[in-house]
Amino acid sequence: MTDPVGHLRDAALLRRMFVDGEWRSPLGSETAMVIDPATERPVAEIVLGNSSDVDAAVAAARAAFPAWAASEPGERARYLLALRELILQRSELFAAAISLEMGAAISFARSSQVPFAAEHIRVAAENLQTYRFLEMQGSTAIVREPIGVCGLITPWNWPLYQITAKVAPALAAGCTTVLKPSELSPLSALLFAQAVEDAGFPAGVFNVVNGTGPEVGEALSRHPDIDMISLTGSTRAGVLVSQAAAETVKRVALELGGKSPNIVLPDADLNRAIAPGIGSCMRNDGQSCSAPTRMIVPREKLHEVEQIAAATVGEFVVGDPFAESTTHGPIANKAQYDRVQRMIAVGMAEGAKLICGGPGRPEGMTAGYFAKPTVFSEVRSDMAIAQEEIFGPVLVIIPYDTIDEAVEIANDTVYGLGAHVQGTDMAQVRAVARRIRAGQVHLNYPAWDPQAPFGGYKQSGIGREYGVFGMEEFLEIKAIVGYGEPS
Structure with missing residues (x-):
C-alpha cells in the first residue's frame, strides 16, 4: 500500500x-x-x-x-x-x-x-x-x-x-x-x-x-x-x-447542509431510476451534503421500489476500504458514526418501515465505524429522518399521490442544496425541476458538470x-x- x-x-x-x-x-x-x-x-x-x-x-x-x-x-x-x-x-x-x-x-x-x-x-x-x-x-x-x-x-x-x-x-x-x-x-x-x-x-x-x-x-x-x-x-x-x-x-x-429530494415521476422506468438513486444517495457512505437521501415515489409503485432498493443494497460490499472489492468503507469518524446510529434508531422509533440495514455494524465486524446501508420506507415528511441531515448511508422512501404533492414534499425542508428528478417525458421532468427550490437539480442522472454552479437555497x-x-x-x-x- x-x-x-x-x-x-x-x-x-x-x-x-x-x-x-x-x-x-x-x-x-x-x-x-x-x-x-x-x-x-x-x-x-x-x-x-x-x-x-x-x-x-x-x-x-x-x-x-x-x-x-x-x-x-x-x-x-x-x-x-x-x-x-x-x-x-x-x-x-x-x-x-x-x-x-x-x-x-x-x-x-x-x-x-x-x-x-x-x-x-x-x-x-x-x-x-x-x-x-x-x-x-x-x-x-x-x-x-x-x-x-x-x-x-x-x-x-x-x-x-x-x-x-x-x-x-x-x-x-x-x-x-x-x-x-x-x-x-x-x-x-x-x-x-x-x-x-x-x-x-x-x-x-x-x-x-x-x-x-x-x-x-x-x-x-x-x-x-x-x-x-x-x-x-x-x-x-x-x-x-x-x-x-x-x-x-x-x-x-x-x-x-442538505436533505436532497429525488422525485421519481409516474412515467419513470424504475429499473433505471431506483438503483442509480440509491447509489447516488450512498456514495461516499452517504457523507455528501447534496446526497439525494429522500426518494419520493408514486404510492402505487412503492412495493416495487422497495424490492429494487433491497436488491441494490444487497450488492454493496462494506469492508476494509483498501480492499479492491469494497464498495463502502467505514463512516469517517466516531462522532458521525454515533449520529448515524442514533438516527437509524429514531427512524425505527418513528414507525418507518425498515427495508434493509438497521442499527449496529454489519455481521462479523467487531471494530471500525462500519454502518449498515439502510433503507426506510413508508416515511412521512414530518418524520425526523425525513427532515434532518443524517450524513450516512441512510435512504428514506416517501410515497406520494400527485405530482403537486411530490413537489410539495421535495420543498418541505429547511434545506435546498441539490435535487433529482426522474422521468421519460422531458417536458414534465423539466417543469418539475423548475418548481424545486434547490441550487442544483439533476435530471435522469446526468454526467457531472464541473462548470455547473453549485450552492444552496434556504439554509443550505x-x-x-x-x-x-x-x-x-x-x-x-x-x-x-x-x-x-x-x-
Missing part, C-alpha cells in the same frame, strides 16, 4: 504548517490524532495551530496579494495546470491518504475523490483563458478584481475535492489564501500543500494552518485582514462563521461554487464611469 504518512517527509510535516512558502512549526502546542476509521486506531499526530499562527499566515497572504493580483491570468493558469499535473501524478498517494483518514473505499477515492478534485483545478485554469476581467458598458468599464485575502475552511468528507473547489477559483481570481482543513482529515491537505510548493507558486499565495473550528476557524472569520471567508460544513458551523465575520463586514460564502448556504460562478465569488465588481471617453 502507498504510505501517505511516510511520504510527508518522514512524517516531519505532520507537525508543521505551510506559511509564506515554507514549513514552520506552529506556535500552538495542542495536538490531535488522525484516526483510521476502519480500525479506530491512530495513524498520525498533527500539531494544531492557534490564533497567532493565523496572524502569521494572514500576514503572509496579505504581503503576497498585490503581486499575485497584478499577475497575468495566463501566468496564474500555468501555475494551476502545473499543480493539477502533480496531483494526477500523485493520484495513488492522495487516494490512499483519503482512504486512510476518512475511510473512503480506495476504488471510490481513485475514481471520484481525486480525479474530480483535479478537475476543479483544470476548470479554473481553463476559465482564465476566456474570462473577461474588464468589459465595456457604453463608456463605463466594468472591472472584476480579486477581493483580497481569503480564508477557506473545508470539511472532512471530501477532503481534497473541497480544497480544490475553493483554492483553485480563488487563486485563479487573483486572491491569496489561508486554508484551514478539517483536523479530522488533514493528510490530504498537507499533501496538497506539498504539491503547491513543488509547483512553484510564489510564497504567501497559499498557506495552510491546521486547527479546530473554535480556534483557527473563528480566528480566520474574525480577522480584520481577511477579506472573505468561504466555508463548507454544517449549517450550525455556517451560522457561527457568519456571526464572527459580521464584525468586520467581510464577504461570506457558505456551502452547508450562500453563494455558488464550481466553474465561472465559483470564481466570481472571489471577485469584486468596480464600475469606472467615463473610462471610454476620449482623452
